[in-house]
Amino acid sequence: MAIRTTRARAALDDNALYAYLQAQQPPEHPELEKLREVTRTMPRGRMQIAPEQGHFLAVLARLTGARRTLEIGTFTGYSALAMALALPADGRIVACDVSEEWVGIGRPFWQRAGVADKIEVRIGPAIDTIRQLERDGAAGSFDLSFIDADKENMDDYYEVSLRLVRPGGLIVLDNMLQGGRVIDPDDHDLRTNVVRDLNSKIAADERVDRVLVPIGDGMTLARRRG
Helix, strand or coil: CCCCCCHHHHHHCCHHHHHHHHHCCCCCCHHHHHHHHHHHCCCCHHHCCCHHHHHHHHHHHHHCCCCEEEEECCCCCHHHHHHHHHCCCCCEEEEEECCHHHHHHHHHHHHHHCCHHHEEEEECCHHHHHHHHHHCCCCCCEEEEEECCCHHHHHHHHHHHHHHEEEEEEEEEECCCHHHHHHCCCCCCHHHHHHHHHHHHHHCCCCEEEEEECCCCCEEEEEECC
8 A cells, every 4th residue: 555645744755855844943952962863873763753853842841831741751861851951940750661771871961961850760661650650649740741652552651641641731642653554554563553543532532632743753732621
């Protein structure tokens, strides 16, 4: 099956236009740029968000007035750093990941950027971490939740995040287009099926104001209604 792209996505596949888009972004913090370049060389470097997504998350954090942020899937910490830089002095991020090795790559960059004290890392299966947060009374206490972890648990991450963010709080989910595989009826990969089903669920979910936008590999914004 031939996968059609949106006009915007097809246009951005043009290297010159993508370079233009990057040139129109605000300056990237030096430590963000350095961390991005280090991560890019890693075998799993493709898991890192694109720089325009980092700018987007920073703007969303400021728009929502976020002080308490949840990140489900931290990897080497580029997105955590992007959001931490956008938070006020008393802002905090609870960053969930399964690998201290990956997170450890980002820690020196957080330190040099002066935001390491804003990021509280919790190592372990993210679903266990966020369920424990809920049991500990954190429901309704987060302003923003960014979900960029294993796709098999995406629906659970979304549901728990809905309870953890306050009314008016924002959930951002990454990789919601799965490289275009979500529209391929012959693709029955578990991750593709989970994301495809979650896209349909969120589109009909009246608990949230929602939009799926073609930035990066597709990002969904879901604002919890009061």
